[in-house]
Amino acid sequence: MSSNGFNLLQGKKGIIFGPLDDKSIAWKIAEVAYREGAEFGISNIKVALRMGQIDELAKKCGDAPVIVCDASNNEQLDAAFTQLKEKFGKLDFIVHSIGMSPNVRKKKDYMDLNYDWFHKTLDVSALSLHRVVTQALKADALNGGASIVALSYIGAQRIFTKYGDMGDAKALLESVTRSLGSRLGERGIRINTISQSPTVTTAGSGIVGFNAMYDFAEKLSPLGNASADECADYVLTLLSDLTRKVTMQNLYHDGGFSSMGISDAIFEMMYGDK
Numbered sequence: 001m002s003s004n005g006f007n008l009l010q011g012k013k014g015i016i017f018g019p020l021d022d023k024s025i026a027w028k029i030a031e032v033a034y035r036e037g038a039e040f041g042i043s044n045i046k047v048a049l050r051m052g053q054i055d056e057l058a059k060k061c062g063d064a065p066v067i068v069c070d071a072s073n074n075e076q077l078d079a080a081f082t083q084l085k086e087k088f089g090k091l092d093f094i095v096h097s098i099g100m101s102p103n104v105r106k107k108k109d110y111m112d113l114n115y116d117w118f119h120k121t122l123d124v125s126a127l128s129l130h131r132v133v134t135q136a137l138k139a140d141a142l143n144g145g146a147s148i149v150a151l152s153y154i155g156a157q158r159i160f161t162k163y164g165d166m167g168d169a170k171a172l173l174e175s176v177t178r179s180l181g182s183r184l185g186e187r188g189i190r191i192n193t194i195s196q197s198p199t200v201t202t203a204g205s206g207i208v209g210f211n212a213m214y215d216f217a218e219k220l221s222p223l224g225n226a227s228a229d230e231c232a233d234y235v236l237t238l239l240s241d242l243t244r245k246v247t248m249q250n251l252y253h254d255g256g257f258s259s260m261g262i263s264d265a266i267f268e269m270m271y272g273d274k
């Protein structure tokens with residue numbers, strides 16, 4: 001990878017939701033997008049702006065505007081898109097890198113969910129994508145040809161018992177992506193999810209058993225787990241003009257994990273050399 005980049009996002013404007021600290025996938029996406037010539041706002045909730053290092057990221061990305069916004073709140077989203085439109089004009093990309101489950105955070109077993117928290121999980125982690133896209137359209141803040149990318153996990157398709165209600169949230173996120181994609185096509189707008197390997201971040205490490213999920217995936221995947229930096233490079237291709245006809249897809253970025261059954265490494269871990 002060239003450290004100077006390829007100017008793949010030259011002239012493009014956008015918004016990146018979800019950078020918290022330098023481990024965040026969205027943080028890495030912002031760094032890559034800046035390297036590739038994009039101008040963008042970075043956004044998170046108020047408490048994350050207090051706890052995280054977002055001002056530092058903004059400085060590194062050409063004094064990117066920092067926008068306080070709860071992505072589960074339509075009014076705040078409307079204000080965010082109106083503010084960005086005033087600064088940049090219409091946007092060419094949106095990155096949704098948002099996930100949160102109070103049940104997972106508070107170690108609630110799937111068979112004993114708190115339903116208020118379950119609603120919160122679905123609202124913040126999945127319905128927020130619908131809100132983000134529809135509020136951007138209502139504010140007339142998206143260009144034809146724009147690209148929208150959200151982050152998902154294979155827990156949407158297969159059961160990872162410790163992933164709890166986030167599995168349901170990711171299944172909904174991927175479904176919302178397809179539903180939106182079918183309606184955005186007439187405007188030339190595309191939308192996809194990237195299904196990323198377990199990655200050491202604040203959200204990832206909050207899952208009980210995260211280390212086991214990480215190590216298992218590392219041993220099963222022929223290429224090993226994909227890092228946050230590698231994820232950012234893949235997201236970049238989807239934001240660029242090189243992928244204009246890719247839409248409504250859930251794209252695995254997982255070192256081959258999703259196509260594997262068992263690997264020699266797992267076999268040996270269980271049975272040694274027998």
Ligand SMILES: NC(=O)c1ccc[n+]([C@@H]2O[C@H](COP(=O)([O-])OP(=O)(O)OC[C@H]3O[C@@H](n4cnc5c(N)ncnc54)[C@H](O)[C@@H]3O)[C@@H](O)[C@H]2O)c1
Pocket residue numbers: 017018019020021023024025026044045048069070071072096097098099100124151152153195196197198199200201202203204205
């Ligand atoms: N880390 C992993 O193992 C992994 C694997 C696959 C997919 N993902 C997904 O990648 C995305 C980014 O997560 P991450 O791993 O970088 O962790 P992270 O904790 O760095 O990022 C999650 C972000 O969501 C933000 N957020 C929470 N509630 C919000 C709200 N109401 N409005 C706006 N933002 C809100 C948080 O403040 C945080 O910045 C998530 O969708 C996550 O599910 C993560």
